[in-house]
Amino acid sequence: MKKFTAVCAAALVLTLSACGKTTEEPVAVPQPDIDTDAIVETVLENVPDVDVDTEPQPEDDGVMSYADYAAAALDDEVTVVTYVQAHQSWWDNKVTVYCQDQDGAIFLYELACSEEDAAKLNEGVQIKVTGFKSEWAGEFEITDATFEFVEGGDLFVAAPKDLTDKLGTDELIDYQNQKVIFTDMTVVSVAFKNDQPGDDIYLTLSKDDAEYSFCLEYYLNGSDQEFYDLVSGLEAGQVVDVEGFLYWYEGANTHITSVTVK
């Protein structure tokens, strides 16, 4: 009977191995069981805290002045200390942030960030960012960046700068990404992305017979229903003041944050 049992066991082994071969081809790269979300969070958690005084950052820790950042070549690694002004909605451990200090503004595209930290990116908060200077369709920005909060850092909330008289001039780009205001603009048209409400709104305003593009960026403030409805309901001919961030897409394309109908 032992022989019989052994034969049965061998058949069992053979059967199981045959079944396995039909479904489990080898893969060239090992596939460890790794949770990417956990990795990002762990990395972020383990970023050492930096003791930073409320004084400006010392030069020797690699932090660049805004002027140095502006002068840096594309694709250079850059480190800046700046202040959050607003951010788009967090997603997949990334968040896109509008930053500004007393000298200039910086756009952080898809900054690596946990959801927990994104909730702390309040207006005026000081952060230290390291990433790569990039340009996309004329928009200068920092990409592939990580950041840390500056402990004890001061707050800075930029006041909107009136650039109405810069519209249509070559100087306008010097203020790229800054918090700005344009006054006494006339509504030309309001168009929904996809021709339906529920996403970005493209707003065309005119001043002195020239037209300019603005955008209600849905991920920035689309959840503000009152604001969304206000912009949706604008009619040609109305005169408005608009505030926002001087984003760039093949030219000025301000992401609006406030509209005042006159």
Add this chain to the structure above:
Amino acid sequence: MIKMKRFGKIILSLAAAGLVISMAGCHGKTAGSDFKIPETFDESRDYEIVFWAKNDTNQTQTQIYEKCVADFEALYPNIHVSMKLYNDYSVIYNDVITNIATDTTPNVCITYPDHIATYMTGDGEIVFLEDLIDDPKYGLAGSELRFDGPSSDEIVPKYLDELMLGDHLMGLPFMRSSEALYINKTYVEAMGYEIPDVPTWDWVWEVSEAALAQNPDGTYAVNGQDVMIPFIYKSTDNMLITMLRQRDAGYSDDMGNILIFNETTGSILKEIASHGKTKAFSTFKISSYPGNFMNAGQCILAVDSTAGATWIGSNAPLSDIHDNKKVEFETVVRPVPQYDPSNVRMISQGPSVCIFNKDDEQEVLASWLFTQFLLTNEVQESYSETEGYVPVTLKAQNDPAYLEYLSLGGSDNGLHYSVKIDCVNMVLGNIDNTFITPVFNGSTSLRNAAGQMVENCVKTVRRKGTVDDAYLEQMYTEVSQMYRLGEQRGTVGSRDLGPLPRTSVILLSCIAIAWICMGIYVIRDRFASKKRG
């Protein structure tokens, strides 16, 4: 009008996908629906059909969808179609995944086959169509239809095959396109190059590097401007996939095995990186839309979808850049670069349409009727004319009205815009040269990983890094982890693998017999012991 922002929630969702992935057993199971078509469509009731559609930020496409819905509702007054428009497939995918979890999927959805495969991981979500299309009453060209739709024989067989998963038909094709190499003929010829009928990769790289020649003042010789990115590829996942296919190298197989990490991939990535380093080559994600650069005279070779043809060229009817940035040049359309011009390979892409199962069979039948309506000549022809799409039915492709449309290519810069119709003719002439990649749960992640590797390599060399064997090995591991490649393999769950192989039946029979014999032995042994006791 802005073409499309890049602030997409693009990577969707490893996490979200995880919500719906249910692990299949050793031999797979059918996760699609076993929906049976009702004998009769009950017209005494009203039906609400939710339709999620994709457009290319093209108002004409929106109007066509709206007219399609209105025309259908006029034929079937008891069916009301509620349409939601997207301009990004990945967002549709994300929303569907989210809504599967809450059982609030749309009835009909424009989507990609890769995505349908993931949707199918939720049991019973997708209605299989292989039986429905041949239903004599409500199938394609069925007797009870109130419109003149195509028969199953009148759908381009290759396009229908693209929706087959095992023995099941996951959906119907809606539109097809491919990629094209758009060339600034004026500048390329000014550089002394002739444009071949089928450009090779060697030709593209050579011209791209030559276009970096600069004047003493630092401007580029070919355009006299400060900016020149000679070659931009819009979809880098397509780029690597196509290059691998052209070289008969591994990518994946029908079982969902990941084969992309191979020597050919390494050599291709090194080649791409070498031109990224000189900045002769860039990508959409790094720089922006190739058409914008091309129209500004800042790019001479661009690979983009034929469905983006109306954005490319001096006289393009759609544009994101200011008129004062545009330059005059002649645009020619060619197949994407090839390794072997005598064996052209290009990707087949474009929207398909699937139906989600619901508890109410009549509601599903209403969805099926609307889905078929999308394949009628008027919808097919009018939608294809908005971009470089080709109709998916032979009925539309051979319709005299459509042939006349094609014959008028170049007669104006609107409906008959030459670049668009050149693209359509190029795709129509290469239907047999198109390919698709295997569809399985995880194929979307693999596609994303392919693009990510190209982007990583180009970024790395632009940032003064090195792309060598060690770099590639490390990147393979990181990308594999990031996209969880291989973890979802075989869980398309839904893939019906057919009957068990004979050998498996024999072996499983053996095991059953063995267990029975062992059981008999144990019982008999105990019985004998008791008797001895």
